[in-house]
Amino acid sequence: MTPGMVDLQWNGVVLYPQGYFSRGVTVAARLALPAGWKYATALDADSPGPDMIAFHPTDLETLVDSPVLAGANAAQVDLDPGGPAPVRLDIFADRPDALVIRADQLAAHRNLVREAYRLFGGRRFDHYDFLMALSDQISPIGLEHARSSEDGVPLRYFSDWEKLAGERDLLPHEFTHSWNGKFRRPADLYTATFETPMRDSLLWVYEGQTQYWGRVLAARAGLITRQQALDLLAQDAAAFDVRAGRRWRPLQDTANEPVIGYKAAKIWPSWQRSADYYAEGALIWLDVDTLIREQTKGQRSLDDFARAFFGPAAGEGPVRTYAFEDLVRALNGVSPYDWAGVLRARLDRFGPDASAPLDGLARGGYRLVYSDSPNDSFRLDEARRRGCDLTYSLGLNVDQHGLVREVAWDSPAYRAGLAPGAILVALNGVAFDADNLKDAVRAGKADGAPPLELIVRTGDTFKIVRIDYHGGLRYPRLERDLAVPARLDDILAPHARRTDAG
Ligand SMILES: [Zn+2]
Structure with a gap:
């Protein structure tokens, strides 16, 4: 209050x-x-x-x-x-x-x-x-x-409507929960009394599919534009594309996160993982949606699943619980396939070769690419957080004063020995400035450019750190792949009759 x-x-x-x-x-x-x-x-x-x-x-x-x-x-x-x-x-x-x-x-x-x-x-x-x-x-x-x-x-x-597009899937997300979560609830997440602990094995449905519909409904309603939806999706896809934690921790295990410290700030989120069942879960549902559309030649989609599975029938009580098998049965009712295999492969895989679930993007007609300028969503987010987000180049996210917020596991910054909590005091002999850091990364692409030289303070200790990186600035965006139908555009387009803005 x-x-x-x-x-x-x-x-x-x-x-x-x-x-x-x-x-x-x-x-x-x-x-x-x-x-x-x-x-x-x-x-x-x-x-x-x-x-x-x-x-x-x-x-x-x-x-x-x-x-x-x-x-x-x-x-x-x-x-x-x-x-x-x-x-x-x-x-x-x-x-x-x-x-x-x-x-x-x-x-x-x-x-x-x-x-x-x-x-x-x-x-x-x-x-x-x-x-x-x-x-x-x-x-x-x-x-x-x-x-x-x-x-x-x-x-x-x-x-500040134009600056805050990233906030506008909140209402669609929470509204979706009236169906996905409050009415249809994973059986182990429903308890008859408040003192009985809940269990979270299906949070990648409860939250993951809600995250998916939250973004999709925001676009369909016009709360965000299609381009804003694509830009936000690029950010999620890139974040999981470089998530080193997948080497040891499957997505399914992150469903235990609320139990083991979801509210506690992570020092190394790219390695520890966090409540990834939200946004990575959403990527899995995009994967499923586009698979249904591909199999049925556009006749059916995850919309049909949502109506069949989350839409209540007359005379039902306030809550209807389900298990993994019920989910698979409902998906088979929309389009018969090895859905258990599809889901378990994406939920349980981990190890050095386990990649992020980006097939839905590809099947949706887009590919994740990196360019040297950020999309609007990334730029506004960076400005709001008053810092410098070089996650996909140096592997470094710092605030405006040089405080290191995050270092991506195995990134150039990580290999140079940087860690969260350190303060970048100076860059190439000059007091730290976020814009200068970006300029230096850009200049580092030139032939024979020297490594970046940073003076870094940790507690009372100062040291010199050299980052030998020459890849230039890199920011994620989605690029249309004209060889594949634009299924993602169809997903994001308005479905209901729109009210007039006038
Ligand atoms: Zn939620």
Whole structure:
């Protein structure tokens, strides 16, 4: 919380009797907020009194799945006027001027609802609330619920629209979870009580396919352009292309990450790996999607799987669980193939020859290439983080003051002995400057160019480090391969009827 906003997660304040089904425990919650504050939640309440909100009695599972976002500056937007169920964007902001939303921005958020309905068919919720915090003060968050989501984005989400494209798959991601995650849930991830630990073997579906649809729906809705989607995809593909951790750790094992320290910062993420089941999982689902399209000559796609697997049928309960076999059966229902083999090969492979799952890109009609200038997405991301990202050349990511944030395992910087936490004090005898570093890498391509010479401080120790690298600047981008149908373009194109931006 901040002085102007609170994101109330009931699990942080609730006491409950141990050993009962969460869904069988009834709770009547009441909440007092500062005078003049507005609130939003998926919970129902009688018209609120002046200082105490009395929510309708509900079960503990629903309560914990229904946080309250409240604050002094608020606005509510109807995202599906005349639709089958109310879908609202409940916006809370550090400052009232941040609440202003342009017509084209509103249209894109409304398109998201249409595209999601088109993708999944039916829906589980009777109403849905995006609990959106526009804040640079409250902790950023993205957290899914059945009838709402906590969507923490930068204060300037609307006013810096052009710069913040990378933030705009958050709402599509969390909305997708209403189907993939909250309704269809891996069996080992569903527990009847909160004190029973969950298990995570299928997070590459729960999160991986949600990550995939989050990006795809963002593009289909017009929240991001096709080029922005391609640029973001290039960044993910490149990150896994150089991930040395695949030599010892299969993607499946990263599904254990929430258990063994997902929140803890990694010193060597390229070697240790992290919650890779999100973005690498998404690359696997692109692989599957394009395989289905290839096999069926464009007649079927992962859209058909999503509708069949995540779309609820009439009369079903709030949660339907599944196992790996159910997933394979549903894929075979779309297009018969050795799906178990396809998935297990990509999930379990590791070792010196294990490559990143980039076949979906190739089958989608694109190839990952490196050029000497960054794409817009990369450039904006680098500028926002106020630093210099030379991951794909020197293998080095530093901030504007020369503090080394990350060194890619086995990269030229790594082999020269650099490690995260070191400070680059000087480059070729001159005080460190990020632009000079880029110039020096560019100049290092010339015949007979000397190695870069850095003065590096670690703690109280100074040393001279020479990086003998002559490959020039390298940044990832996707290049169209005209020999292959542009399946990826088809995937990203609008599917539902778009609302007018005017
Ligand atoms: Zn998620």
